[in-house]
Amino acid sequence: MKKKQWPGWGPDEQAEQHYLVQPRALAGGGDVRHVSGFLRASGWRDKSKTGGVLFMESPDRTVRVAYDPYVLPGGWTIHGQADGVRGEWSAHLGRQTPVEIVAGLTDALTRPRSAHAPNVWAPLEEQNWRTRFEGEHYRATSPDGTAWMQYHHSPDGTAMWWTGAKDQQGNSWTAHFSPNTPMHLVQAFSAELASPDPVMRPRGRVPLSAQIRTWSVSVKPSQLRAWQQARITAARAATWARNSPQSTRPRATARPYTPAGARARH
Template identity: 30%
Template sequence: MTHPLENLDPAQPVQVLPRHLAGPGAVDPRTAWAFPYDEGWPFAQTDAGTAAAFSPCLRLQTTYDPQPDEPGKGTWTISAHRAPFTPPTWRITLYATTPVELVHDVHTELLDLYLEDQHSDQDRLFHDETAPHEAYAPLLTRGWSHDVQTDGTQTFLTPEKLGGIRHRYAISGSSAPAWRAWGGYPDEPYWRAHFSFGTPVTLVAAFTASLISTEPLHRTVQDVPVHTRRALYVATTTAKQPNGNTPVAPPPPAPVSGRTR
C-alpha cells in the first residue's frame, strides 16, 4: 500500500498529522523545557547529550537521557519532590521518540503550575483538584473510541487504532501508572508515556490537548516512522512537482486490522 511520503526525498520538509504518528522531531532539551534559565533554573548537559534542569527550590527535576541503541532511544523524565533530595512524589516518563512538541507542552504547563504555586497559597503540584475527565473528554470529541474494563481501567484509542491512552481510575493496591499513552501499533509502539499516581491531572490534560491538536508538526520525511506512514495526512510540503502543484495527501484511511512491514 502506498503512503503520502512515498515519492518525496528523505530530506524533504513536510507538515504532518496526526501528531502521534509524526516521530520525535528535532530534540533540544533546552528548547523542549523552555524554563526561565536566567531566573535561577539550573541547566546542564554533557557532551553525550544527557541533560538536566531543576527548579530554583530543587523540588522539580527534569532530565533527558538519550540511549540511541534502545527501542525508545532514551527517556524524558519529570519528577516532583515535596522536599529537595527526597524520593519523588510523582513522576512522568516519556520515550525519547515521543513527539518533542508534546514534551514541550507538558513542561510549559509544569512551569505554569510552579509559578501559580509560587504566587498563591495553593500547592497544585501535589494537590491538583483537576478532574480526570478534563484529560480524556477532549479525546472523545475527536473520534477516539472508549472502552471501560472491569479491572479499573479505561482505554481510549485513536480512530485508526495506532495510538491510545489508558487511564487507571481504580487506584487501590496498584503500582502501575495512572495514565499510559502510546503511538504506533499497540504491541510494538513507537513511543510511550507514563504518568504515575499523584501526577497533576492538569499536566495529563496538557499532554492530551497537545496530542490531539490539529496544528501540523514540522518534520523531514526521514524523521517520520516508516511503519505507520500510510495513516498520515500531509498538510503541506514544499516539494517541487513537474506541473508546479503541491501534493496534498487525503486524510488518513479507515482503520485496518493488519500490519504492513
C-alpha cells in the same frame, strides 16, 4: 508533487524540504530543543553536559526533566519532589514520543495552575476519541485507532496513567505517569496528544508508515528560526509577566504555523 513556496523570500536563501505530519502521535521524536529551549527561556537551569544527557531543573529545584537517548529504552524522565500536598511523582516517556506532545506536559510545568479542576479525558472527547471501560481500566482511543490513553489499575491495587501510539509498521512509543502526577499536567499532555494540528519534520525524519498523512512544504532556514524564536519569545514574555508584580499582560502563547494550500501525500 508541487512544493509550496513562502511569499516574500529573497533569491539568496535556499529552501529546504520539510513535511507536515498527521497524526502527530506517529510523527517520531523530533528535535528535543523544542522542549529544552522553552524551559531555558522560562528560567529553568540547564545542567546538561556537552554531548551527554539533557538535564533541566526548575527554578525552585523541585522538578527535573531529563532526556537520555544513549540507553535502552531511553527517552524522557520528569520527576517532581514531594510537597505538602502530594508525594513525589514521575513521568516516563519513550524517546519516539513527539516533542510537541512532551511539551504539553513540560510547558505546563512553567505555568501557574488553572483554578478549574483538571479533566484528562475532556481534550480527548473533544476530538472524538472513543472512551470506554475495559475491566477496571478506563481507556480512550483515537478515531484512527493508533493512539490511546488509559487509567490503569494494576493487580497490586496501584494505579497509573498509561498512553502511547503504534502503527501497523511497528513504529511506537509508550508513556506512563505515576499516581501522584498532578492531573493538570496529565491533562496538558492529553490535549497535545489529541490535537489534530500536524507537526513538522525535516526530510529523512518522517517515519515510514502507511497510517500517516504528509504535506510537502519548502521552508527556508530563516523561517524555521523565526518560528522557534517566537516560541522562545513567548516563554520569556510569560516568565517576565509572572515575575513582575505590576504586570497585567496576558500570557503569550506561540503556536506552530500551518501553511494553507499544501498538498497531501499519501
